[in-house]
Amino acid sequence: MSLQDISAASSSSAPPEDSTAPATPAAVEAAKVPLGRQMMAVPGLLPGLTIITLLVVWELVTSIFPIPSFILPAPTRIGGAIDAVPADRWFDHVWATLRVAMIGYVISICIALPVAIALTRSKVVSACLYPLLVVIQSTPVVAIAPIIIVILGSGDAPRVTITFLITFFPLVVSMTTGMMATPRELIELSQSLKAPPWREFTQIRIPYAIPYIFSGLKISITLAVIGAVVAEFVASSQGLGFFIQFSTSNFKLPQAWLGLGFLVLMSLTLFNLVVLVQRIFFPWSMPKDER
Amino acid sequence: MSLQDISAASSSSAPPEDSTAPATPAAVEAAKVPLGRQMMAVPGLLPGLTIITLLVVWELVTSIFPIPSFILPAPTRIGGAIDAVPADRWFDHVWATLRVAMIGYVISICIALPVAIALTRSKVVSACLYPLLVVIQSTPVVAIAPIIIVILGSGDAPRVTITFLITFFPLVVSMTTGMMATPRELIELSQSLKAPPWREFTQIRIPYAIPYIFSGLKISITLAVIGAVVAEFVASSQGLGFFIQFSTSNFKLPQAWLGLGFLVLMSLTLFNLVVLVQRIFFPWSMPKDER
Amino acid sequence: LDQVTFQLDWLPGGDKSPIYVCIEQGFCEEAGIEVTIEQGRGSSEAVTKLATGISDIGTAGLGALMAATITEDVPVTAVMSYFNQGPHAFYTLEGNGIATVEDVRGMTIATSPFTSSNVYLPLVLADLGMTEEDIVLNKMDPGALGPTLMTGQADAIIAWVVDITRYTTQAEEAGKDIVVIPWSTAGLELYSASVVANDTFLAERPDVARRFLEAYQRSIVFASENPSEAAEAVVSVVPELDLAAIEGGVNDAMLLVFNEVTEADGLGAFEAGRLAATWERVAAAQGFDVDALDPETIVDRSFLPTN
Amino acid sequence: MPNNAAIAFENVGQVFATDTGPLEALRGVSTSIARHQFVAVLGPSGCGKSTLLRLTSGLLKPTSGSVKVFDLEVTDPRDDVGIVFQKPTLLPWANTIDNVLFPLKHRGGFVAKDDRQRAHDLVKMVGLEGFETRLPNELSGGMQQRVGIARALLMDPDILLMDEPFSALDALTREEMGFELLRIWQERPKTVLFITHSISEAVLLADRVIVMTDRPGAILEDLKVPLDRPRTVETTTSKVMHEFAGYLRSLLLKRAA
């Protein structure tokens, strides 16, 4: 998994230059300024370069200006903090966060889908359920954390629940929007076949909603990581979120920043995985030049 | 603004019963079980009933089971806490949160739109920018709060920034997805007219993306409130978030719950406003029976 | 072995060293107790967890317990004092022109939003004839306090004396010198962090509670005498921590445990006068009726080891 | 209504409610179509032909009157009806074969090897051999339309509703497809409601031609086609056909007067 797949998350309307492909005028114009496009050809080059550039600028800024390391440590100094903690502890923290994020995310998807279907199917259900969803979404997790902990104890359960609560709403909203945006013709095609109603969802509305669903999945995967981290702030003794908070409160900032780095890397990787899943399983749902 | 507008956020595929409207068979079936649908006719009835039911159940549960009030106070007890704080203080807190949430949200929209356009227009920009966006999105705000505060001081600025950071990504992702999902025919129609390229966005891609954009706006408006609350946890001495945390840390729990109630009410209202804006300005972007 | 869940009121650090000493030095085991540590996120959260029985015994601010008792009547009782002075202090830099608490008049002070120090601040100021109007108070994330002080955005910050070593290290990096002005120097006398326990635990397993407190007290003494070994005990459980920093933290914390008050009343004691004074301060600060609670009802001295 | 009517319209009216006011699309349509009859519908653009077809399919309920299929009031789509929509209405994510097989999959039937073979045969019949695995957006307009035709034929429905199915086809393909349709209809008799703008096509294929008036659509004339079966390429040049087509043309032109 590398950074190249990020680019798949977006594209221009112009197809790539390919001697046998239909080229639109936009592509022809692009041929005049080919540097960027040539670089696109090497997978991961551009995103990689961007991040490297950022790190270099950061290093330079911190070495030229007298920025104290407790405000913004230099990347090299952050990198040096890797020794501060044994490798297996790093692994434990990463794994704890990843585990909670993934379990919460998967549960969220599994519940969001039927809920979105119910909301799409019935206006009555929708009228009853939507306000509750907004209520849940707008309740700050930190405020109800004590209840969650008291009810669910102190294993993974409260953290998974918090992650679930944070990722759920965006998924439901995008799934519902997508299913409701299905063109009337396709719905009528389904109705005219007098199929069992749930097939209208599995074979028409859900496939049609795939771009919407993946838009929600992309938003939610980063929220899942955030959710796990927030949960660790609130209740945990391991995980990257705990580690960052812990390091910060002990004034060990390079180490906290390194934790942040791992976190960001985890998010990027998971995000790219979602993009990859879309590309592999639903190529038709992406612009043609992205498959 | 009442709750009825929530229902507009979703619908069944069946049109409402209207003697002059084309009725699909689904509508005919619904006529056999009309109670729910009859209730739909009274605006706000169903969402209101749902919330009232919830409160009643909550009251009953807390009075029947011996749930300590420091875990879950009864609604009546929470309501009683209204006197704990003078009305103008309540107003100050609500206004502080509302202000930050709204400013952050509006800035977020204003920046997300051009960014989404840039991501849609150019694959190179997209390859460079997307990883940065994911990095920003996946950085827990709490972890970088010190930098934000040191850089931005202690006015509204850091809080607005935090709100912005939290709401930005969902907006960009949904806007970009929508603009990229625009059918090729419509893009070609635009290209064939040889219009200035930005009009492809203003007159084709953005109108087409309206359902996606509103999906993002709905997700982000609740996130904006959450963002303002989180920001108040990090840097503030007023606002509902501050109030809740403050009350909790002083063990004034009914008062904290009441703050939570105001927060939820604010979220619901703002969410419904977004739905209302869509219904008034972009009726064609909603299912026909919802206009 | 008897199982006991020990509730911290915050993340591990030097000031939390006794429980780690208890485990690592085998004091708890010798007392026939196996301890599980439950980490905390503030005194209120710790009290809630103790009240619901998630944990049996732990540390929490006495002020928080008082507030919780008067508002919610939580089934939690204080059994031993830990910090017999308020840990609250102003931190400022050499050259900022602040030498005593009185000097903060007109200064910009940064504090974190939810620290219990904020509650006592008006009292300290009032003792000196000031109100919060006389200073500029900025509330911000605790992590931002140090940077704000070092960059000159605040003239002083409010923090606990257990953090002297940490802030000193940070100031050194910025080439500055820290000055710490504890509020106790301005006459704020109170118990703060204390050992508190779930009432059911105390009622059903009083013997375990007693044995635990004895082992815990032994650990405190050990930590104050052997700060570096105490720090090692913490770090061996929490390797993310830095030995030198923790040792500093242990030393800083022990100033609040062993001092002239300890000499007068003994380790872990709740002296009636000081307890009443603490309640008066809490009541005044949070707007409670002083008569609404007899502070004696929230303490139970019967579990204290007789030494 | 006679018992052997496959489709019966009784005083059917349809008024659409729109944001900009009501629109009367159909008014007082009464007729019935016998089992296994092939009926063509001709009429000016916008006169309500597609609306009539949607009413028959059960996708739309008439605002007045009633529509019966096999003596049962239509309240719901039925599973013995196959529809070719005016727009191709293909699933954009499915290739040709999958689009043709879709009714089977959608109704939950198990897609047997046999069905797959039949789908391939139908694709071949509509001249799309070699395009089995292409997506709709890789097909020309006429090719998409033919996929829609193959799809409707897959389930071998009792009633076939076709809305200008051959409109995007060239003359030759159109004729070929017409004869294929007749062949299928003769081999496995079914009731066909066939909307078209081609007078000669209507005459060549149908037993009966219904000519509709301008909006609000009503039945102007309902004529039996005076041609024997089987119809062949020769029929297309026969004098009877020519005359009858001429008469229909004059009917359709008359509305202008």
Next chain:
Amino acid sequence: MPNNAAIAFENVGQVFATDTGPLEALRGVSTSIARHQFVAVLGPSGCGKSTLLRLTSGLLKPTSGSVKVFDLEVTDPRDDVGIVFQKPTLLPWANTIDNVLFPLKHRGGFVAKDDRQRAHDLVKMVGLEGFETRLPNELSGGMQQRVGIARALLMDPDILLMDEPFSALDALTREEMGFELLRIWQERPKTVLFITHSISEAVLLADRVIVMTDRPGAILEDLKVPLDRPRTVETTTSKVMHEFAGYLRSLLLKRAA
């Protein structure tokens, strides 16, 4: 190529790359269309007519050969070209008038009262009076197509590319629209490339008829229409027209052999 050629194809070939392999749509198409000429294109479904039109419009670049418009290689859409797409391609959120006015708005022209008047006239011309404020999904198939025609005519382009513009219309409307098109073409001469499946329509309207072979599309015959201008309703029944149409028909049928 002569200097007065409005459109010139030089050995144009088009191969589409698809997931399931390349597909040759056009092969060696060379011809040129003189300024103000009205050229109809006939050919079997899927032979590459729409592709040819898209190449001319600049929406597609040929994989071999070149397409020139007014002696300039086409690399981009031009603003003097109006297109009627095979699908109506209307903006679903805009009503009839706004859809017709869209080219003007989209190019950024100020929509004057005058333009609005012209749009109304065009809507009337295509027979949609009374439907000005309806949304596309409230129009019938043929009505949508007519909106697309009105839209292409609004900018009064030098070159008009029309892809089966009348395919969803009934015979009468079709004829009327054809004559309207001729009238406009005569009043304000323009070069027209007109794809159709109706042989008689091609003959009635065009100066020249290009007949294409089956895929990969190439030019089978390129014929001048032996009919004088102006063409009237009488022309439709003339013997010359009949014979020429018959010849074209035989050409198109021949491919089957």
